[in-house]
Amino acid sequence: MTHTLPAGTPADHDVDSRGVSAFLDAVEAAPNIEPHSLLVLRHGHQVAAGWWAPYRADRPHMLYSLSKSFASTALGLALDEGLLRLDDRVVDFFPEYRELATDPGTRAMRVRHLASMSTGHTRDTWDEVESDPGDPVRAFLRLAPDREPGTVFAYNQPATYTLGAILQRLTGTTLAGYLRPRLFDPLGIDAATWQQDAAGRDLGFIGLFLTTDAIARLGELYLRRGVWQGRRILSEDWVAAATRPQIPTTGEQNPDWAQGYGFQFWMSRHGFRGDGAFGQFCLVLPEQDAVVAYTGATVEMQAVLDLVWRHLLPAFGTRGSAADDAALAARLGNLALPPVPGGDPRPGTWSLSPAGAGASPLTEVVVRDGEIVLREPGTELRLPLVPGRWTVVDEPVPVAVSGGWADGTHLAVDLLFLHAPHRLSVTADVDAGTFDAHWAATPLLPPSLRLLRA
Structure with a gap:
């Protein structure tokens, strides 16, 4: 960060x-929530502000659909500039597909429908778009909406992708390139990378990697109604x-997803969010x-929000003591995820094959004195095994x-991908010559380990 x-x-x-501490207690105690960072x-x-080691403040984190709120900001800037x-x-931006x-x-679909997830489709059409060879925009425009645009909400990834494609066509640069002088530099956001597709487009709906600090800065910009430190x-x-409802979302099951959708922002029971x-x-x-900026790993996202409303929300507007502040500061400086239990290395070398088919991309695991080597096509991770602690390796991921x-006979190892909300557990039976590998939460991107880094 520049400042x-x-x-x-x-x-x-x-x-x-004490409310912040209670939130820390709650996320650490929840069996299905793995916290990575919190900044208030x-x-x-x-x-x-705190990061659960081995996650740390200077590492970017995969944002998944929080990327959409940055794509939305690019749209806002382009509108302000009259582009x-x-x-x-929408079809007028792509005359080759008209x-x-x-x-x-x-033909009736407008930019506002892309931005508010109200294209008239009643489903996410990404799998259909992705299975159609060629330009995803072309594939999306060939999918007839089920309803009149503007009348129904559906969380539809190609809507944001197409919005990003429009912006890249108008600006002559990528989303990240357009945002660099207009958003990232003014807000003091240094590292920002966005994954691209084969067409050279930033994905828009996912794929942005930013630090927790950068997430907080975007929130502060919107809290101040578009003004950053006087500018x-x-x-x-x-x-x-x-940040107001553009389309109802009453069909959503979770209460914080049923409050309405703006332009790539969700309304919440309290405030709004990306x-x-x-x-x-x-x-x-x-x-x-x-x-509140937060990163972590869970499939129970409503549970995280429930804990925010239960513990953090009441903390605002209530003054604690200096002793409480000191205790919280000490705790935030020592947050850590517990290591995986395991005994000392066993002498020998074993080359192991997958025990069965699965979502893991690994094709071979080699175990030898104090080291485990994980291989997928085009990638090899050589990782030291030190019992009772996390050991960090930066390359190639x-x-x-x-x-x-x-x-x-049996080895158990967990890998935390430090740019992503993903944990891979590997268990090996060296006598059988096999290993199993499974994700705590399977990545939404194709299962290549290299995609889990900025």
Whole structure:
């Protein structure tokens, strides 16, 4: 970061440290939640920040669909610059596909429908688009909407992808390239990488890697209605439109997903948010004048929000003691994920084959004195095994490894991919010559280990 966020103690900004500590207790105790980072802003000041080692502050984290809120910001900037309008027809940006878009619903689709997930489709069409060879925009425009655009919500990845394609066509650069001088540099966000497809487009709907600090900065920009430290970055009209309901989402089962959808932002029971699969959150709480940035790994994202509302929300507006602040600061500086239990290395070398088919990309595991080697086509990870701790290796993929021998025959090792919300567990039976590997939560991208890094 080119400059740090203003900092203060929780008590300085009427935040009760005991509520923050209670949230830490809750996420650490939850069996299906693995926390990676937490950063809390109040009154524009950082009042609490911590990373569960081996995750750390300077590493970017895969945002999954929280990427959409940054794509939305690119749209807001382009609208402010007069490059397009929300009511422009989508097909008019792609004249080469106009004749293919024969359905009246497709021809009626506007930019606002892409941004609000109200294209008229009643499902996510990404698998259909991806299975159609060639340009994903072409494939999307060939899929007739089920309803009139603007009348129904469906979380539809090609909508955001097509929005990004429009912006890249208009600006002559990638989404990340367009945002660099307009958003990232003014907000002091250094590292920002966006995964691309074969067409050279930033994916838009997923694929952005940023630090937790950067997530908090985006939230602060929207909390201040588009102004960053006295400088207007986004128009107030855009912020207001993006963060109010544009389409109802009453069909969603979880309460914080049923509050309506804006322009690539979700409405919440409290405030609004950007979020990404497995627990990446940018929570903006205007009533509390607060932002909560959080990353982690869980399939129970509603459970994380429930804990925020239960513990963090009541902490805003209540002053704790200096002793409570000191205790919280000490705890935040020593957060850590527990290592995987395991015994000391066993002498010998074993080359192991997969025990069965699975989602893991691994094709071979080699175990030898104090080391485990994991192989997939084109990638090899050589990882030291040190019982009782996480050991970090940065190349070719940033990963932390922990584990060891359960007995003379069986080995258990976990890998944390430090740019992503993913843990891979590998168990080996050296006598049988086989290994099993499974994800705690299977990546949404194709299962290549190299895709799990910025």
